[in-house]
Amino acid sequence: MLKNARVVGLGARLIGIGLALAFVALILLATGAPPFQAISLLITGAFGSTRKIVDVIATAVPLLLATSGLLITFAAGLWNIGIEGQITLGAIFTVGALRLFVDSGAPPGVAILVGMVAGMIGGGLWAALAGLLKIYGGVNEIFSGLGLNFVATSATIWLIFGPWRRPGVGSMSGTEPLPPEFALPQLPDMRISAWAVVLSLLGVALVYILLRGTYIGLKLKATGRNARASFVLGIPTSRYTLVAFVLCGLLAGLAGAVQVTAVYNRLIPSISSGYGFLGLLVAMLINYQVIWAIPVALFYAALIVGSIQLPIQLRLDSSLAGVLQGALVLFVLIIDGVRQRLRERG
Amino acid sequence: MQVEFRNIHKRFGSVHANKGINLTIPGGCIQGLLGENGAGKSTLMKVLSGFITSDEGEILLDGRAVTIPSPAGAIEQGIGMLHQDPLDFPPLRVLDNLLIGGRRGLIPDRRAALKALKEIETQFGFALDPDAYVDTLTVGERQQLELIRLLWLGARVLILDEPTTGISAPQKVKLFAALRKLAAEGRTIIFVTHKLEEVYQLCHRAAVLRAGALVAEIEPPYRTETFISAMFGYEIPTPPRQPPPTTAPLLELKRVTVEDARLQVGPIDLTVKAGEVIGLAGMEGSGQDLLLRLCAGLLRPTGGEIALGGRALHNATYHQFLRSRVKFMPADRMTEGLVAGLSLTEHFALNAEVHGFFINYKQAEQTAVERIAEYSIRGFPESPVESLSGGNQQRTLLALLSAPLHLLLLEHPTRGLDLESAVYIWKRLKERARADGTAILFISSDLDEVLQYSDRVLVFFAGKASAPLPAMQTSVEELGLLIGGVPLETVRATVEMRLPEEPSR
Ligand SMILES: Nc1ncnc2c1ncn2[C@@H]1O[C@H](COP(=O)(O)OP(=O)(O)OP(=O)(O)O)[C@@H](O)[C@H]1O
């Protein structure tokens, strides 16, 4: 019976995806663009060559880390909108830590390790702030998250144009690049670091185990579903709310650290690249089931990479990928809602 | 309006909750509906009120077959339901709550609604403040509001699913009077209950469900044996009363005061012995609930001292109370007691005494299987708690209290339990009290239950508690007067005057 429900669930999801594609095709038609060509361009843009496939995987890394973190906060019933800021703080802390190692003579491996840990701490602290505001100030995490995101962005800009500015004039292209040996080693001839991929898979695995098999996960879930009853049952719900934020922040911070050490090698103005918000979409699309995180994150990454071609070839804005990503979530949620209603009445 | 069920079937997976039910209820009739926990009463009522659709069968209103696709569709047909566990009440004012249910026009007509509210209120002797927030109302008042709302929407068939479990005796009297009046106007009332005396007082006829099937239709003159044998198949003996324990004091309250936004309670002096059972009686919201939460550590006292086994607890947190082996069982099962979405196994895992890092699901499931058998919960280890029937949720709550305890605080412990389970649960509770020395404080609106199972009784009126009364030497009548605010001396004098042959108390 349970298996059956899974199959039905998967079918419903596929219907939702089909509807989303049809919706985007309609939009394309309305704007006078050829939908099939656009879609085939998306596909070749994402999978047309080994290099592109590697790009897709590299793009999926921070997205997966953000999604894994968000699966924890969602389990605890929290809308951690502040994840963007947490990624940003992760990047800032990583750059800050790595700067200390410049010309220090320390082995680069140690520097990178410290940088990554610093990034996690940065993300964790920023998330803890949202958690504390919620617990002690009664501030809804959505509002504090928006505020903290704004602060994080401002802090990045200030650092880029202030203390960490490039010698001479600061520029929007970011801070002075860190020494190349402070970057995660990349695979030969490819713009991807095996370390980053492993880290992101590890993140997913840990969250899977945490939510499936541990008391912490169960208590987070209980708190998310009914905080009052959980409290009466003896769960220190405030503490678990904070734990959820911090765990998510650690993973988000790691995503920020990966953005620095595996991609940009410096601090740039929008270092989080929207992966946090995208992670929210992925988490909703997979209905908070951890195992689906990997394929769906890859799919979303493919949309991002694939759409790079669109403006050049079809004079379509690459934000089309965003439209498709949003439409997917929307339609899958609608189908879910319909199913829910049918089942309740059924 | 005449309501007719024809061959109603409803399955939830492997559970066959309604098995071909045929029942005709004439207009103007108050129909009682009884049956053990999980018999299928709520399911049948939800089918009638459009919350779920049946797998098979049809419903006829005044001889006309109808389809009831949704609760809104039901109310359009004139069918309204008061639920066993009241659905969520948004933080609205009384009048707004009426208005959101309204279906007339885009812009709500506040004046008309207010007028209707007043009219219905005077008709039934209710008095709700239209500007009060719904979440400050007592259960009984919310019920009145819900009843008013359904009547305002034009309900001609009213379904009440265990409406008397959370309300006080005077509110019950009011409710019954209103229902009689409504039936006299030709409305059909379906009244789901576990209490036979309510059927005797109120219902024109009764039907009994058992394991999903209709097994008996009973008309007056009622005989208790008929009901009991139809519901359970055998007789249920009333357990013998036991003398109070003579153990050392365990819980000591010294001039304790506590308050919430509505009420100041105390000062209360009370010493509870280990293994003693104390019943707290009073109209809903008279302070007994605050005292219970105070003893549980969920509320802080505003003054006075609390000690458990000689250890001061008045400044302790709820978790320190828990660690001192004090446990509280709330009346509001689905908002304070159980976590919807989690299974029975997950609840027992959370409730386990020792927590490692990883959950041993095999062991948790084993515990779930044991508890399910022990408390005869109708459900499976993997059943989400919200799919259990009301009475089975209650059993689950009780099953979560099985660790050894010093002090057990129960809000309406047998709320929604059928007679057999209520007797069984109390047998278990009394055993714990006597064998393990667990002191029990409990609230109940059922005065018979209070007198039957307590050693001593505290009566609350407007925040003041009476001196503890020995339950053995107190009558239901006396208790009723005390709850109404009549002072103890007057009660004793009147009762003695009327019963001069009884030895003086
Ligand atoms: N949504 C559901 N999913 C699965 N099973 C359900 C669901 N609703 C009810 N059931 C099952 O159907 C059976 C009948 O439940 P119902 O709520 O009708 O009982 P009831 O007679 O109202 O009992 P009670 O006196 O305890 O309230 C129970 O075994 C219950 O577990």
Ligand SMILES: [Mg+2]
């Ligand atoms: Mg029921």
